[in-house]
Amino acid sequence: MNLQTLQVNLLNLVKSRSDIDDLDDAYLREVASSQNLVLAKKIVLWWRQLQIQNYCVLTTRLLESYGKFEKYTQQFATQKFSVFSEEAGDEFIDFINLAEDTSPLLRSVSTFEKALIKLYKGDTIDEVIPWCYEPMSVIQSLLDRTFSESVLQSGDYEVRVSNELGANLFSVAEINPALT
């Protein structure tokens, strides 16, 4: 077996895209049935979780409070992601935003956080993100690690993240407050 065949097959095994039934080679079958492969996948997941926890704190804490962090990161770890942790962090946010079962709140929090990160990196940004709950209480409770359903106050809000806002970074506006 040459290097190309070996590496492509091991990539597919580590990313759970193939299993022992797909393989003829004795060595690859040994790997596919080994505890080492289980462990390798565990380590890949551990690194991704560490990167994501460090990169997008608000999104991670919201996912954790919903008990979905493990599920989403497990799915993400089998995808194609960047070797650069910051780019992989952005890819993770895009990944959960595209997931069918992503809630509007999760979409708002993760999009808001991605915009803030861009701002922090020095990118030019002016983005308005719709929220269906009062944003400040959600953001504060995620920072304090006290988030629960009880902090959610329904309403129509927009959060603007922009370089134009200077040190404030973002602003919150309630849309049609009389109707809520």
Add this chain to the structure above:
Amino acid sequence: MSLSVGTTYEGRNFSYLKKILPYVQHIEISPDSLAYKSKDEVAIRPDCLEELIWMQQNSAANLLVHGISLSIGSYDGYSKEYIKLLDQLFGNLNIKWHSEHLAYTTVNGEALGTMLTLPRTTETVDLICRRVDSIQKRFKVPFLLENVINMLPMPPSSYTDAAFLNKICSLTGCGLILDVYNMECDAHNFGLNILSFLDELDLNNVYELHVASGQTDPDSNFMMDIHAGLVADSTLDLTGDIIQRNPKKLGAITFEILDEFIERISPESIIEELIKIDQIVNKSYEPANASS
């Protein structure tokens, strides 16, 4: 003259860097952890670069570079983005030597999410040597390769662990980082005979030793090289044993610690560890030319 003792620095923790600088003779950085990618362009973060320039202007500590994502063993080519990061670092800083893991992290341009060792075959030796030659032509300081832990069973190979490293070094003139903890992992996980390995390895290619700790997976009892804490006595004992074999080019001992664990351990404990390592390694160190 004594062995240089230093530790890793991942950037964006400038107060930590300033705190440890008086206790190290070198700092080892990973371009990957200092990099950002925006609009498809990869670069070293300006704030990180400024920290390192400040360090070189205000301290005598040497700067060593240790990569993760060059992926020197990928069949489809190594990372051009990583080379760009090196270009930027070498263009702005005085770097004593640089190194990479003898492994691969990408296949077909896709990240594995971990690092896998290479089969010890003639095909691999040829591929690695061509790439080492190319890197050595581009960057005019020593280039070192590091032994990585085996995570998966080793595929059929033509060389022993030590013969594989000896062959690459003899064909290219590159040096080695010997990761002491990784050797312990391979001994625990796959039965590597460390003494035989050291007997066979040409230790005169070793410029640097890495010491670290790790974690053991409770389900499989597998030792993993996750740099999460202080160095075990067994690792320091083995480090002393290697130093007593008097590797002629050995110049540095690096304590590796992941950024995520610095606050958990505390910077003060890391400083105590650096002092302890310095005392241990320099007690058993005899400069190569001292007896001649």
